[in-house]
Amino acid sequence: xxxxxxxxxxxxxxxxxxxxxxxxxxxxxxxxxxxxxxxxxxxxxxxxxxxxxxxxxxxxxxxxxxxxxxxxxxxxxxxxxxxxxxxxxxxxxxxxxxxxxxxxxxxxxxxxxxxxxx
Amino acid sequence: xxxxxxxxxxxxxxxxxxxxxxxxxxxxxxxxxxxxxxxxxxxxxxxxxxxxxxxxxxxxxxxxxxxxxxxxxxxxxxxxxxxxxxxxxxxxxxxxxxxxxxxxxxxxxxxxx
Numbered sequence: 001x002x003x004x005x006x007x008x009x010x011x012x013x014x015x016x017x018x019x020x021x022x023x024x025x026x027x028x029x030x031x032x033x034x035x036x037x038x039x040x041x042x043x044x045x046x047x048x049x050x051x052x053x054x055x056x057x058x059x060x061x062x063x064x065x066x067x068x069x070x071x072x073x074x075x076x077x078x079x080x081x082x083x084x085x086x087x088x089x090x091x092x093x094x095x096x097x098x099x100x101x102x103x104x105x106x107x108x109x110x111x112x113x114x115x116x117x118x
Numbered sequence: 119x120x121x122x123x124x125x126x127x128x129x130x131x132x133x134x135x136x137x138x139x140x141x142x143x144x145x146x147x148x149x150x151x152x153x154x155x156x157x158x159x160x161x162x163x164x165x166x167x168x169x170x171x172x173x174x175x176x177x178x179x180x181x182x183x184x185x186x187x188x189x190x191x192x193x194x195x196x197x198x199x200x201x202x203x204x205x206x207x208x209x210x211x212x213x214x215x216x217x218x219x220x221x222x223x224x225x226x227x228x229x230x231x
Contacts, residue, residue, distance in 0.1 A: 004161070034219065042122075042207055042221035053216035056216040076210070091161055094218065105150045107212050107219060 002027070003111035005074075012116045014085060019079040019086070020032050021113045025094030031106055032075045033093045034060075041110045043091060049075060079115075121145045122210050124222035132230050137195040139225050141208030144189065148210035152219070153182060153193045156205045165206075166193070176219045 005024040013019050023030050030050055035043040045059040049069035060067065064082075069075040079086055093107035123142045130223045131137045141151075149170040154162035168175040168191070175182050181194045195202055205226050209219040 007163075031217070035219075035221075040223070042124075042223045043209075043219070045218040045220070048216050048218055056218060059218070093219075105213060105217055106152065106164055106167060107217075109154075109163060111159075111161045114159075 004092055004094050004108055006090075006110035006113050008113060009111060010114050010116070012118065013082050015083055016081050019082050019115055021077040021079075021090050021092075022074045022116070023077070023092030023094075024074040025092075026108055028096060029094035029108075030097045031095045032069050033095070034075075034077050035091045035093065037089045037091065037112075044111075046077075081105060082115075082117045084117045087115055089114050092105050119144075120222075121148075122208055122220050122222040124208055124225050126225055127223070128226040128228070130228045130230060131198050133200055135203065137193075137198045137227055137229070139193040139195075139206050139208075139227065141191050141193075141222055142189055143191075143210050143211065145210070145220070146189070147212040147214075148220070149213055150211045151182070151184060151191050152209045152211070153180075154207045154209060154221075155202075156207060156224070160183045160205060195227075198227075200229045200231050203227055203229050 032049045034046040037043045047060045047067045048056040065081045066078045089112045091112045093109045095107045152167040153165040156162045166180045184191045205224040207224045208222040
């Protein structure tokens with residue numbers, strides 16, 4: 001009974017390279033959220049996706065960042081041409097389908113991917 | 119603009135005593151509040167939540183209190199245990215706003231044996 005699975009746990013990239021972060025939601029969950037945590041900060045919302053749809057990307061930088069949640073397979077957060085300022089912990093969360101209006105507000109988090117840009 | 123504020127960065131309590139972690143918010147559209155616990159190198163773990171229609175929710179050693187007029191909530195842990203030592207994040211959501219969580223910066227709780 002796996003929870004939210006993220007990989008890789010650690011990712012090292014040089015400036016200008018691409019970073020791909022993967023997230024498999026909990027079984028039965030159809031909503032995926034990505035958050036970023038900078039050192040000494042709280043988690044900041046980036047993007048909210050459902051299968052094949054981006055619902056809200058208001059927290060995601062307009063350039064170099066993209067996210068998808070295909071019909072089959074994990075959700076992917078892609079960062080092109082990484083810069084040192086992208087170094088952070090990236091967390092994925094999932095929540096159950098809309099039904100119980102209160103239950104869907106509870107998001108369950110993966111262990112995160114720690115991105116280091118050299 | 120910090121919409122969820124956890125003004126105390128750290129708290130240290132003796133084992134067996136009560137831990138009180140505070141959180142303030144500014145956005146009156148928030149109507150659901152959550153507390154998460156986070157250990158180093160792990161993801162946040164959901165602890166307890168409360169809807170704005172309630173003023174208290176209890177689950178074992180954990181109780182969350184909500185004061186809507188003051189836009190303030192608190193998490194009480196009693197009795198505190200060394201295993202409770204972690205970073206605690208307060209989060210809020212406006213349920214009509216695509217359920218994105220707005221987090222505070224967190225409070226580091228240390229429970230001394």
